[in-house]
Amino acid sequence: MSAAAVDCAGVWKFYGDYPALRDISLTVPPGRCLALIGRNGAGKTTLLRMLAGYSKPGRGQVTIFGKSPRETDTRQRIGFIGHGIAVYDELSAIENLRLFARLYGLPDPERSASEWLERTGLERVRDGLVREFSRGMRQRLAVARAFLHGPSLLLLDEPFTALDDRAIAVLQTVLRDALAAGRTVVMSTHQLREAMDLATNVALLNHGRLAFQGERTEEMVKDPGWVYAQYGES
């Protein structure tokens, strides 16, 4: 049996004495899309950053495809979009993508970079410096950077926030393509409608605790606030 894409077992995370995550046990099988929802401060970003290997759990264990998130093999298989776009303002769009293509050891960095500029509609500004880009363009470049190396697991922290229509459409398309190709997606979001549209599974975090996890149901699609109403804080 293949290992779960994401497996958290009894995970706690402390900031000083404050437990930001409390006994989280969560499994995401390969090929699924988990929408991680919860109010501000519920622990979504903390959990995603832990899955990406940026921090270690205080207690418990996190594995990605059966291995530690910090192993080189695992990092090769993860694509992450956080709150920052994680591309360099002083470099052009193509230079940024070429840089990450080389760091990930892709066989033809130039081709991969050009391909993703095209897919995200940035081909026209390929040689433009990122500092001159609009917010939507920067966000699309961030998407290209995260998807460039064909990761098996995509960790997206509020990916729809502050996106224009075009960027939302680009992101939804590449996410659908990724899911169709059998990749796994874990995304935290407040945009419940977009999330329910893509998600196969839903998890609700409430004050660092996992208040609900399960498959997405018809009720959730009809009423994106349904999970909050049933399991969230009053």
Place this chain on the structure above:
Amino acid sequence: MRFIRQVMVITAKDLRAEMRTKEAINASFAFAIVVLLILSFAFEPTEDTTREISGGLLWIVFLFAGTLILNRSFARELPNDCLDALIAAPVPGAALFLGKGLANFVLIFAVEIVALPVFGIFYNVRWARQFWALILVMVLGTWGLTAIGTVFGALTVNIRLREVMLPLLVYPIMIPILLGAMKLSTELVAGQPISGDLMVWLKLLFGFDIIFTALSLVLMDTVLLG
């Protein structure tokens, strides 16, 4: 091979970004020239006096000017959370250290190479009589400063007062390297070759470079992720 490629990619990225903005190199170069100029007023540069203080003077200038470059090295990764992307990439901490270290070395050495003839003019010193030996000492001394500065730059990158904290932390650790580099540079500017007792200082420079480079290579992952 992949490791070396990653090192080169990071070095090229840092140098390209710096050449586009010229933030650190311009500040460092201007600072070096101004300090040399001010000290030339302070010390009444007759040739004998200058020879006695030349090594100390040069390395104080190199150290302060270099710190401006070292401070920018990891701070450059903060806008847009670029450091996150580097840490998330399958790049070992050692490759990140070497890549950034090499870029820092090139920038600091470029400032030194420009500052050296300026020093000769301001202080009326024929500094190039042991040119290649002086270059060797500069390479070894600069790499020592760079290795320590790069790893501590990573350590202090998220501290609010990092511009102050970096020098406070690294200057005491750099003392052995500075001592060796100052002593050797003083003699070389005076035209003395490296021989006899001076060999001890040269070995000390080699030794410290090897030790600090090895420690940095091993510790970089821990420094970045805790």
